[in-house]
Amino acid sequence: MATSDDDIPAQYASPPCFMHELDPAFRAPATMPAEVRRWRKAERERLIQARLAVSADARAAMAARIAEGLDAVIGDVAGKMVSLYWPFRGEPDMRPWMASVNTRGGRTALPLVVEKGRPLVFRAWKTGEPLEKGVWNIPIPSQGDPVLPDIVISPVVGIDPDNYRLGYGGGFYDRTLAAMPRKPLVIGIGYELQRIPTIYPQQYDIPMNRFVSEAFRA
Ligand SMILES: Nc1nc2c(c(=O)[nH]1)N(C=O)[C@@H](CNc1ccc(C(=O)N[C@@H](CCC(=O)O)C(=O)O)cc1)CN2
Numbered sequence: 001m002a003t004s005d006d007d008i009p010a011q012y013a014s015p016p017c018f019m020h021e022l023d024p025a026f027r028a029p030a031t032m033p034a035e036v037r038r039w040r041k042a043e044r045e046r047l048i049q050a051r052l053a054v055s056a057d058a059r060a061a062m063a064a065r066i067a068e069g070l071d072a073v074i075g076d077v078a079g080k081m082v083s084l085y086w087p088f089r090g091e092p093d094m095r096p097w098m099a100s101v102n103t104r105g106g107r108t109a110l111p112l113v114v115e116k117g118r119p120l121v122f123r124a125w126k127t128g129e130p131l132e133k134g135v136w137n138i139p140i141p142s143q144g145d146p147v148l149p150d151i152v153i154s155p156v157v158g159i160d161p162d163n164y165r166l167g168y169g170g171g172f173y174d175r176t177l178a179a180m181p182r183k184p185l186v187i188g189i190g191y192e193l194q195r196i197p198t199i200y201p202q203q204y205d206i207p208m209n210r211f212v213s214e215a216f217r218a
């Protein structure tokens with residue numbers, strides 16, 4: 001029986017973060033448990049290596065299947081603004097499909113990192129227009145006003161059964177989607193080998209509406 005203070009484990013009067021007592025609407029900032037952060041880092045490295053171990057020819061064949069899957073999911077692209085990406089580290093190269101969107105009366109855009117910790121900005125771009133080197137040497141459109149895509153195609157490093165995406169660890173897509181005034185259709189793309197049982201979703205992770213891989217069947 002606890003008869004004296006000495007028997008009761010020491011406790012703080014308030015939890016260490018007491019902002020919610022001052023402002024009931026306050027939510028703790030997005031932080032990730034250290035073990036999840038470590039796990040994600042290791043899993044990213046494993047998945048990127050696994051993807052790079054596939055031959056360039058096999059990756060190109062899978063990208064062609066992904067393009068068919070995107071057409072099946074999206075249907076008519078005319079009048080749509082679709083954001084894609086400049087491929088690196090073995091991501092599916094969708095540049096041929098990007099050109100075909102423009103041929104069919106759609107428009108396309110590329111993301112650019114304005115600053116680490118800030119949302120991405122999308123700039124209209126199509127084959128042949130000038131590019132320059134952005135952060136991490138990723139090519140970005142040299143000019144053009146920001147656009148708001150109707151459809152965001154997001155390359156995944158890993159994807160789980162609830163369509164939560166593991167990316168390169170910058171939090172860019174989560175921040176960007178959270179900040180967009182109109183919710184676009186968000187399609188994660190990647191290879192079957194990138195499926196994982198869970199990404200340990202955190203409060204700020206936003207799931208993809210769809211995931212399209214080389215195994216997609218309409
Ligand atoms: N092709 C392509 N372009 C894209 C993205 C993408 O996923 N694919 N992005 C999608 O967001 C943005 C770039 N995001 C990136 C985020 C992090 C790193 C990176 O190299 N990060 C560090 C580690 C970061 C950390 O773990 O804290 C590294 O790997 O050394 C690269 C690009 C915009 N452009």
Ligand SMILES: Nc1ncnc2c1ncn2[C@@H]1O[C@H](COP(=O)(O)OP(=O)(O)OP(=O)(O)O)[C@@H](O)[C@H]1O
Pocket residue numbers: 030031032040165166167168169170171172173174175178204205
């Ligand atoms: N909406 C947000 N607001 C503030 N911080 C965020 C938001 N979304 C993510 N973050 C921060 O970004 C960091 C990286 O997130 P995460 O591991 O999910 O990146 P990722 O989805 O793999 O990367 P990327 O989208 O750049 O490919 C996390 O530490 C998280 O705190």
